[in-house]
Amino acid sequence: MKVKMPAEVCFSLPDWVEDYLASCKKIARTDEERMSLVIQAARRNILEKSGGPFAAAVFESHSGRLVALGVNRVIPENLSMLHAEIVAFSLAQHRLGNYDLGAKDLPGHELVTSTEPCAMCLGATCWSGVSRVVTASSDQDARSMGFDEGPKPGNWQKELEQRGIEVRTGVLRDEALAVLKAYRQAGGVIYNSRDGLRAHKPL
Amino acid sequence: MKVKMPAEVCFSLPDWVEDYLASCKKIARTDEERMSLVIQAARRNILEKSGGPFAAAVFESHSGRLVALGVNRVIPENLSMLHAEIVAFSLAQHRLGNYDLGAKDLPGHELVTSTEPCAMCLGATCWSGVSRVVTASSDQDARSMGFDEGPKPGNWQKELEQRGIEVRTGVLRDEALAVLKAYRQAGGVIYNSRDGLRAHKPL
Numbered sequence A, B: 001m002k003v004k005m006p007a008e009v010c011f012s013l014p015d016w017v018e019d020y021l022a023s024c025k026k027i028a029r030t031d032e033e034r035m036s037l038v039i040q041a042a043r044r045n046i047l048e049k050s051g052g053p054f055a056a057a058v059f060e061s062h063s064g065r066l067v068a069l070g071v072n073r074v075i076p077e078n079l080s081m082l083h084a085e086i087v088a089f090s091l092a093q094h095r096l097g098n099y100d101l102g103a104k105d106l107p108g109h110e111l112v113t114s115t116e117p118c119a120m121c122l123g124a125t126c127w128s129g130v131s132r133v134v135t136a137s138s139d140q141d142a143r144s145m146g147f148d149e150g151p152k153p154g155n156w157q158k159e160l161e162q163r164g165i166e167v168r169t170g171v172l173r174d175e176a177l178a179v180l181k182a183y184r185q186a187g188g189v190i191y192n193s194r195d196g197l198r199a200h201k202p203l
Helices: A016-023 A029-047 A082-094 A118-127 A141-142 A156-162 A173-185 B016-021 B031-047 B083-095 B117-129 B141-145 B156-160 B173-185
Strands: A008-012 A053-059 A066-071 A110-117 A132-137 A166-168 B008-012 B055-060 B064-070 B109-115 B133-137 B167-169
Touching: A008 B083, A016 B031, A016 B064, A016 B141, A029 A066, A029 A110, A029 A173, A053 A082, A053 A132, A053 B141, A053 B156, A066 A082, A066 B167, A082 A118, A082 B008, A110 A118, A110 A173, A110 B167, A118 A156, A118 B055, A118 B117, A118 B133, A132 A173, A141 A173, A156 A166, A173 B109, B016 B031, B016 B064, B031 B055, B031 B109, B064 B156, B083 B109, B109 B117, B109 B141, B109 B173, B117 B156, B133 B173, B141 B173, B167 B173
Parallel strands: A110 A132, A132 A166, B109 B133, B133 B167
Antiparallel strands: A008 B008, A053 A066, A053 A110, B055 B064, B055 B109
């Protein structure tokens, strides 16, 4: 079978991120400081038309050091998995050379994300090794904008906590929700799993 | 803030995949033919020590043409998201230049995966645009090997079907389960979300 396929997939942050981070403080000590950095990135992402209205970051929990920022890159990179959380986890793991951000020789890490994770990102959070998750706008906020959050268990916070992952929700929620609304008002694409699906009879 | 971070993340299939695919038939017409191709790739992946005991592929549903094969690459690439399904979706979307495998100008696509999807891959399946999912070994098979499948709703098949995604489970289940067992017997790493997690007091 001769199958031509790409041997490699690459994705990257938008160019504006470098300057954006240069303008931020070196250490973000509080949840609110961390979330503010993230939400401003989500807003910048829609202004620059470099992806959807979502951002996330991995921080060292104790020091407040930013390890990696992620923004939604689904449409620019043509990869449906590139939600902000997946981008942030991947960049953090790549930077640290470890698929487990909770590895014993690493400081503790946490995810700070502008919207509560969808089903995919909820699962990805479990595998990432973070020991804490901080969120701003809610699952319901995202759904009210037309985004399908996917097949999540109703008790998603408890599911994380059972795996040793602490959860804090609603930090700067209004600011994050304003970004979602700005994206919708600007006519941003709201893709979900039902777009383009037709009834295929496979065999 | 001066943050040095990788601007780009890349991942690839193992080198053996090209030769493996050259040895396969051009078209896989039945679910069993498609699954056999996938399970043999999962077995090869553990023999070559190029990742975990999982493989998945995206096929065109009608024609049976293979669009992309994925294998688990978490440990070799140090990226926790690189389950076989994510790799297959990403390679397929990259190849077709579309984040939506269900886009109106594309033929219908399906995911054929050696093990029922974990929470992350279940969500990713919704965003991928496939209109059908075929599985071999079960969620319970994976859990019995020590893999945590994550926070999945109990009715995951119904959740997919509600989104227009047809599901068929248990195709060549015993063959896929044998690969999971072979991996465990060979002492393969069984990572999950609790490895390495400690109690961090974040602030």
